[in-house]
Amino acid sequence: MRKARARKGLSQAELAKLVGVSRQTVNAVERGDYNPTINLCIAICKQLDCTLDQLFWDE
Amino acid sequence: MGTEIGIAVLVVTVIMVAVVIAKMSSKREERAYDERQRSIVARGFRLTTLVLVAALVAGAYLVDGWTDAPFTPGFLMLAIMCAGIMVDCLYCIARGAYFGLVEPTRRRRTILAWLAIGALGIATGVASIMGQEPGAQLGVQNAPLLLGIVFVILPLAALACGDPEARGDEE
Numbered sequence: 001m002r003k004a005r006a007r008k009g010l011s012q013a014e015l016a017k018l019v020g021v022s023r024q025t026v027n028a029v030e031r032g033d034y035n036p037t038i039n040l041c042i043a044i045c046k047q048l049d050c051t052l053d054q055l056f057w058d059e
Numbered sequence: 060m061g062t063e064i065g066i067a068v069l070v071v072t073v074i075m076v077a078v079v080i081a082k083m084s085s086k087r088e089e090r091a092y093d094e095r096q097r098s099i100v101a102r103g104f105r106l107t108t109l110v111l112v113a114a115l116v117a118g119a120y121l122v123d124g125w126t127d128a129p130f131t132p133g134f135l136m137l138a139i140m141c142a143g144i145m146v147d148c149l150y151c152i153a154r155g156a157y158f159g160l161v162e163p164t165r166r167r168r169t170i171l172a173w174l175a176i177g178a179l180g181i182a183t184g185v186a187s188i189m190g191q192e193p194g195a196q197l198g199v200q201n202a203p204l205l206l207g208i209v210f211v212i213l214p215l216a217a218l219a220c221g222d223p224e225a226r227g228d229e230e
Contacts, residue, residue: 020093021095022095025096
């Protein structure tokens with residue numbers, strides 16, 4: 001997710017504002033400290049132009 | 060009579076503060092909790108409930124068994140209430156989910172305001188204790204002391220925890 005965000009040129013704070021959460025929450029998701037709800041996952045995917053699999057599925 | 064007036068003033072003050080906070084919260088949309096913060100608040104409520112149950116049971120035994128306690132049962136109930144508030148708020152502050160004290164744009168101002176209110180409460184409470192007869196029990200009229208302690212500890216905890224929005228790496 002961090003790489004996808006960097007590709008879009010967004011900071012954590014900018015992504016957080018776009019998906020309606022705090023920067024701390026985006027940071028926690030990226031670090032794997034917080035499991036987001038499916039609604040937040042979808043919102044993040046839409047903003048980063050990725051699928052759920054690409055962002056949240058570990059092979 | 061003084062006690063009844065004190066309780067009435069306390070209740071009215073608490074209601075006024077609650078109304079003001081509710082109005083401020085509804086006007087400031089950006090202060091809404093996000094899903095992670097709501098889950099923290101929920102865990103805080105659960106922890107607080109457990110602590111309050113344990114404290115109330117212990118308090119009930121204490122009141123029954125300690126006949127010459129230096130405080131009245133009313134003061135003990137207020138102390139337990141303050142302990143509950145502190146457990147809940149400290150848990151949320153430590154995890155960065157307590158707005159007002161952690162919101163970046165208002166953090167410093169709010170912390171200073173809380174410290175000022177707390178210092179005032181402690182000063183009022185100490186003055187009321189010094190005005191009592193020697194050996195008199197602490198009662199509900201000494202509530203400002205307890206609330207003052209709460210209002211001082213919470214902002215100090217927020218200061219100690221730092222700005223939550225600055226925590227973690229930003230790339």
